[in-house]
Amino acid sequence: MTDPSPDALHPVAREQPPFALHLDMRIVFAEPHQVEAVMEVTPAHINRNGVLHGGAIMALADNVGGTGAFMNLKPGEGTTTIESKTNFFRAVPAGDKVRAIAVPLHLGRRTQVWQTTILRGDGKVAALVTQTQMVLPPGDRS
Numbered sequence: 001m002t003d004p005s006p007d008a009l010h011p012v013a014r015e016q017p018p019f020a021l022h023l024d025m026r027i028v029f030a031e032p033h034q035v036e037a038v039m040e041v042t043p044a045h046i047n048r049n050g051v052l053h054g055g056a057i058m059a060l061a062d063n064v065g066g067t068g069a070f071m072n073l074k075p076g077e078g079t080t081t082i083e084s085k086t087n088f089f090r091a092v093p094a095g096d097k098v099r100a101i102a103v104p105l106h107l108g109r110r111t112q113v114w115q116t117t118i119l120r121g122d123g124k125v126a127a128l129v130t131q132t133q134m135v136l137p138p139g140d141r142s
Contacts, residue, residue, distance in 0.1 A: 009030050013027040013030030013071070014027070017063075019059070020063045023060060025039040026038050032072050033103065033104065034068070034103050035065070035067050037064045037099070039060055039097070040095075041098060051092055052092035054086070057088070057118055057126065058084065061116035062081055062084060064100045065116050066079065066081065068103075069135075076138030077135055077138055078135075079112070079134065079136060080134055082132050082133070084131040086128070087129075089125050089127060100116050100117070102116040109135065110134065110135055111133065111135060112132070112133040113130065114131050115129070
């Protein structure tokens with residue numbers, strides 16, 4: 001898949017928060033039923049073993065799933081992660097590029113559940129993250 005121009009993305013996907021920019025992740029596809037992002041594994045992302053830090057994987061997945069959740073909200077609503085579970089399957093070496101693909105498992109009035117698959121550059125699954133997002137009513141960001 002070729003990366004779209006930023007103008008072609010949904011506004012929620014185009015306007016990423018500062019932490020997503022800090023991760024150097026890039027949204028490459030965004031529709032209410034699926035969000036995809038890529039991230040180069042730089043020296044800033046690795047752990048003491050020289051592979052992608054688990055926290056970076058979780059942060060990437062949380063941001064991609066959260067982007068999908070925001071695209072499914074009513075005007076004025078917000079969302080926050082209330083639960084996240086990660087299964088790690090394979091290490092990702094420094095210099096690789098990961099792809100995160102998030103899809104909704106449940107889109108309810110009060111909660112949304114998103115599953116994000118993290119793929120290594122060779123296409124093998126590195127991690128699977130399932131997160132629950134609580135839908136916040138308009139004006140409630142506490």
